[in-house]
Amino acid sequence: MGQIPHYFIAIPVSTELKETFFTWQETLKQNVSYKVWPHQEDLHITLKFLGAVEEQQLKQLRNNLATITHPTFTLSVGGVGTFGKHDTPRVVWAGVEKNTELEGLFRKIESVVTEIGFPSENRPYRPHITLAKKWLESYHASALDEVKEQFAADYFQMNVDEFVLYQIHPSKSPKYQIVERYRLKRG
Numbered sequence: 493m494g495q496i497p498h499y500f501i502a503i504p505v506s507t508e509l510k511e512t513f514f515t516w517q518e519t520l521k522q523n524v525s526y527k528v529w530p531h532q533e534d535l536h537i538t539l540k541f542l543g544a545v546e547e548q549q550l551k552q553l554r555n556n557l558a559t560i561t562h563p564t565f566t567l568s569v570g571g572v573g574t575f576g577k578h579d580t581p582r583v584v585w586a587g588v589e590k591n592t593e594l595e596g597l598f599r600k601i602e603s604v605v606t607e608i609g610f611p612s613e614n615r616p617y618r619p620h621i622t623l624a625k626k627w628l629e630s631y632h633a634s635a636l637d638e639v640k641e642q643f644a645a646d647y648f649q650m651n652v653d654e655f656v657l658y659q660i661h662p663s664k665s666p667k668y669q670i671v672e673r674y675r676l677k678r679g
Contacts, residue, residue: 496544498660499671501557501601502536505621506650509569510535513586516572516643517623520584523635527626531666537567537588537619539601539655542610549608556604557657557674564676565593569621570647572640580627581636585620589647594619597655597676652676 505513514532521529545553568589574581588594598617606612654675658668 496546499542499545499550499553500538500658500660501540501542501605501655502538502658503567503652503655504670505535505537505569509648509650512648513621513623516586519642520572520624520636520639523639524584524624525628526584526624527628529624530622533666534668535621536656536658536668537569537621539598540605540610540613542605552608553605554657554672556608557601557672560597560600560604560674562597562600562676563593564651564653564678565591565597567591567594567650567652568647569650570643571645572623572643573620574636574640576627582625582627583620583622584624584636585622586643588619588621590617590619594652597652601655653678 510532513535517529517532520526542553568591569586571587572584573587574584576582595617598619602612654673656673657671659671661667661669
């Protein structure tokens with residue numbers, strides 16, 4: 493008997509921005525050392541991590557997500573930041589400007605998933621696009637600071653017209669498979 497598949501809900505990054513952020517990852521790789529560099533096709537903005545989902549719960553989840561109505565919107569993404577200690581940050585990310593439309597979509601998804609038994613998020617929502625994670629070895633914090641400075645003013649507009657349900661395949665690359673797309677309504 494296999495493991496129960498894991499899932500999450502996210503906004504996929506546009507093709508053009510995936511190429512931009514892949515270039516950023518290449519620059520970062522020359523300056524810092526991380527165990528995980530997400531595949532270009534796996535770049536996304538997480539809305540809700542679900543973890544293991546049983547088949548019956550997955551059917552209910554898919555149906556409930558389909559009931560969400562939300563207008564399309566635009567996000568400003570860019571700049572480089574980190575989570576964790578300054579000299580050993582666990583995650584390097586591209587920023588996502590939180591706006592009322594993104595916050596509203598997050599709240600609607602949170603409501604739908606908690607109604608069917610998923611735990612509610614107890615941390616503040618911090619949208620981002622993970623570029624690297626799992627810090628590997630020491631480096632001079634100044635090297636990452638230089639890369640942050642290099643991309644500090646680089647912000648882009650991204651149109652959001654859908655969110656997706658992803659299944660995680662840990663041993664594959666890319667590792668995230670779109671299970672279902674949920675289109676937003678033009679406002």
